[in-house]
Amino acid sequence: MTATPPDGDDQVTITDLMTPDPEDDAFVVTSGSSRGLKIAGLIIGIVMVLSLVVTGGYVAWALNAPLPAATLEWQTPTVETPIAAQISVPSFGAAALSVSGADIYLGDGASGIWQTSGPQDPQVMASISKIITALVVLEKYPLADASDPGPTITFSKADHDLYDQYYVRGATIAAMPTGTRMSLHDALATMLIPSASNYAEAISRWAFGSISGFRAAARDWLQAHGLAGTTVVEPTGLDSENVSTPTDLVAIAKLAAANPTIAAIVGTPSLTIPGPGSLQNTNALLGVDGVTGMKTGNLGYGTYAFLFTAGMDIEGMHLDVTGAIQGGATRESVNADVLRMIDSIRRGFHDVPVALAGDHIGTVTAPWGGTTEVVVSRDVDIFTWSDTPISVEVTMADPTEFATGDVVGQIVWTAGPHTESADLIVTESIAPPTDWWRLTHPAELIGR
Incomplete structure (x- = not known):
């Protein structure tokens, strides 16, 4: 069937009216709706998958990311300077003291005088x-060592006569048969151990020909x-013109202690030698409180002198003490002065308490909340000398987990050579x- 348009346009068949124009918008929308829905669904699916992937990755990261360090607030504690040691010195006469072996505390005692008291001018040194x-x-x-006997001395009639001469003078003597x-070695031992003056002169005459020699x-x-402060006019010390200073005597004692023969002899309490017989050391302090020598002397009241050496072991340190006292009132008072001096040195080394377990040092605050106190884990004492300053150093870690007793740092005290x-x-x-805190605080996790 064919229709004729009234306006005279081309004829249009019924078939044409029933076949849509592919260029018509209605055609595109109507005929393409199924395929469009498929594309839109694909896009939405992709977005959803990516969202799930991204979200799931963040969650996994946030729940497993290393935690940021906590905030530690602390102060280095201070330690009060210990009380200075009070070294006991004689109240009567004069003294000098040297201590070596603890140089980091006391200075170079091997080459210097550590402490003095009283007048340091030349005074009688008597049998020293x-x-x-x-x-x-x-x-x-010179003798090679303490066991070297050395040359042999034969004593003459003139040497034998010295016994009577010194006996009349009230001096200490020892038998010396013609x-x-x-x-x-044995002659020196007889001179030094009982302080026999007749042996001192006999040895000197043998060695140098005469007293003037x-x-x-x-x-x-x-x-x-x-x-320069020492004068010797004869070998026994009975002459009051034999003088020295306390500091010179300390130097002399160090020279004697460095000589193996003299050091061994003055450290011998008693000895028996054919001829002079049994000899007893005049040093009543030998072996007492670490005293190892050396020599006593006196010319009466107010002239008592003592040249001494002593050793002490303190906390792995060996100290050598060398001292001299002159012008003492009595032998007993001088001996007491020496023991007090040695004891005061020993007591000057002491343990100083620097911390108690539980002493507060600071606090720890976690970024996610919660605080705890930082304390010293144990009681601490440090060994030191006198008022040696004690330094303190604190080192803190960067912990992220905190259980009771966890170590978060260390504190170190130093005094001289000890820490x-x-x-x-x-x-x-x-x-x-919590997991929620992790998920909601990415900035803290990233900037840890």
Whole structure:
């Protein structure tokens, strides 16, 4: 069937009217709706998948990311300076003291005087002169070691007569029969242990031919060792012109202690030698409170002198103490002064309490909430000398987990050569952050 349009346009068949124009919008929408829905669904699916992937990755990251460090607030504690040691010095007479072996605390005691008291001018040294006599003789006739007997001395009738001469003067003497043959070592022992004056002169005459010869040798020896405050006019010390200063005597004692023969002899409490017989050391303090030597002397009240050496072991340190006292009132008072001096040195080394377990150092605050106290883990004492300053150093870690007793740092105290340390611990646990906190605080996790 064919229709004719009234306006005279081309004819249109019924078939044409029933076949849509592919260029018509209605055609596109109507005929393409199924395929469009498929594309839109695909896009939405992709977005949803990506969202799930991204969201799931963040969750996994947030729940497993390392935690940020906590905030630690702390102060380095201070330690009060300990009380200074009070070294006991004689109230009567004069003294000098040297201590070596604890140089980091006390200075170089091996080469210097550590402390003095009283007048330091030359004073009577009495029988301490015999130490100088031994040093001068051994410089001319050195012995290899403490067991070396050295040359043999034969004592003459003139030597034997010295016994009576010194007996009349009230001096200490020892038997010396005419014709007695004795090693230099044993002769020196007889001179030093009981302080026999007749042996001091006999040895000097043997070594230098005369007292004047000895005097010249002693003068040269003193000058060579820079002992300007010391004068020796004879070998026994009975002459009051034999004088020295406390500081010179300390130097002399160190020279004697360095000589193995003299050191061994003055450290011998008693000895029996054929001829002089049984000899007892005049040093009543030998072996008491670490005293190892050296020589006593006196010319009566107010002239008592003591040249001493002592050793003490303190906290792994060996100290050598060398001291001299002159012008003491009595032998008993001088002995007491020496023991008080040694004891005051020993008591000057002490343990100083620097911390108690539980002492507060600071606090820890976790970014996700919660705080705990930082304390010292144990009681701490540090060994030191006198008022040596004590320094303190604190080192803190960057912990992220906190259980009671966890170590978060260390504290170290230093005094001289000694150090002590203790852990710093937290007193309470801080619970870990919740998953929600992790998920809602990415900035903290990223900027940890």
